[in-house]
Amino acid sequence: VNKRTKKWIPVTFGASSLPSFKENVYRGIRYIQKEITPAQFFTNESDMGTGLDPTNKQE
Secondary structure (H helix, E strand, C coil): CCCCCCCCCCCCCCCCCHHHHHHHHHHHHHHHCCCCCHHHCCCCHHHCCCCCCCCCCCC
């Protein structure tokens, strides 16, 4: 939850492993702070800007 804007997103449904939960919370925070787009939500941070980044426009 972003205290200033009161925005929130679900990070898991049902049973989830702790590492998966932590990663989704981290991604959710980055999304709410507009550091990533919805298309990048499941992109690993190390893959940002590479061919695995769905927003990377390689020619």
